[in-house]
Amino acid sequence: MWQENWIRLPGVRLLMSFFIIHTTIQAQVRDSWNLQSERMLYSSSGLWTTWGSWTTCSSSCGDGVVLRSRKCLRISAKDTCVGDLRQYKSCHSKKCPADAVPFRNVQCAVYNNRPIPGSSEKTYNWVPFYGASNACDLNCLAVGYNFYYTFGRVLDGTSCGEDSVGTCISGKCLTAGCDGVLGSGETVDSCGSCGGKKDSCIFIWNVFRDPYPSTGFFQYKNVTRIPAGALHIKVKDQSRNILGSLSGAEPRH
Numbered sequence: 213m214w215q216e217n218w219i220r221l222p223g224v225r226l227l228m229s230f231f232i233i234h235t236t237i238q239a240q241v242r243d244s245w246n247l248q249s250e251r252m253l254y255s256s257s258g259l260w261t262t263w264g265s266w267t268t269c270s271s272s273c274g275d276g277v278v279l280r281s282r283k284c285l286r287i288s289a290k291d292t293c294v295g296d297l298r299q300y301k302s303c304h305s306k307k308c309p310a311d312a313v314p315f316r317n318v319q320c321a322v323y324n325n326r327p328i329p330g331s332s333e334k335t336y337n338w339v340p341f342y343g344a345s346n347a348c349d350l351n352c353l354a355v356g357y358n359f360y361y362t363f364g365r366v367l368d369g370t371s372c373g374e375d376s377v378g379t380c381i382s383g384k385c386l387t388a389g390c391d392g393v394l395g396s397g398e399t400v401d402s403c404g405s406c407g408g409k410k411d412s413c414i415f416i417w418n419v420f421r422d423p424y425p426s427t428g429f430f431q432y433k434n435v436t437r438i439p440a441g442a443l444h445i446k447v448k449d450q451s452r453n454i455l456g457s458l459s460g461a462e463p464r465h
Contacts, residue, residue, distance in 0.1 A: 251358055258293035259285040269303035270369040273312060277369035277379060277394070298395040300381050301370070304395045315370050316340045319361075320352035345451065347372040350381035404443050413443070 261283045270276035279300045284293035313321070320338040327333050338352035341360040348370070350363040365383045370383040372378035378387055379394055389398030390406035400406050403413035420435050439444060449455055 220351060229464070257286070259283060260293050260295060263299070266301070269305045271303070271305060271315065273306050273308035274315070274318075275369070275379070276305065277305050277381070279299065279368075296360055299342065299396075300379075302379055302388055302394065303393045311465040316350075316366060319350055319366060319370070323352065323363055345383050346383070347378075348383045379410065402444055 217314040242362050251316050251326055266278045266280045269278055277300045279298050281298045284291075286292075290344050311401070317340055324337045325335045325402055327335055336354040336357065338361075341351040341353035344360065344362070348366055350366045351360050352363060353360040366380050368381050370380045372380055375386070377387055379388075384395070386395035388394050390395035390400045391398045397405040401408035401410045401412075405411055405412045418436070422433060447455065
């Protein structure tokens, strides 16, 4: 499917730039990326196995995590593998009931009516405290008192905060990359490819100049065709002309 751009009136000076997706190049890049991924399984000493299957969601409702792992095969105890032993993704099994207790609240409530380790026998009830520096510590506020206590780390899959998009894994607040893996850091490149290197599409830049349309003063003139799937389209007009686009049978101005 092509999208046609039309223009009318004189003195046209039009700057156009856009990316065209090229499926053949994408296939070549994917094959090259898969080959690089296979090579990354090998390190100078240890050898990674392939990834195992993803586990079920850690939460029966609301947000949770799934994980998969792999093993490092070693010839000697000194051998190591470069990379992550585990990968995590966010999951959402179903919406929790309105009266469901949030996951962090449940973890704080475990210590209700128990003395603080190393202190007197006085006991407290606890609720989450979100003002501490590390959002992935289990910081709990003593109900009716003005202090909080840190009971180690929160469990994996706990939200980093009430309004946070991050998820706590091993004491760190991680956000998902475009591949869905927490902490991967993968982003979508200008070609629309997750983890791409801007080499799976073609960048086109052109300046259009033309006099009056030969068919008449108020007639349209075809400027260019933009293929379906093009990304980051930028059209800059430095004249007083009227720009229009045609997608299918309906023109737009």
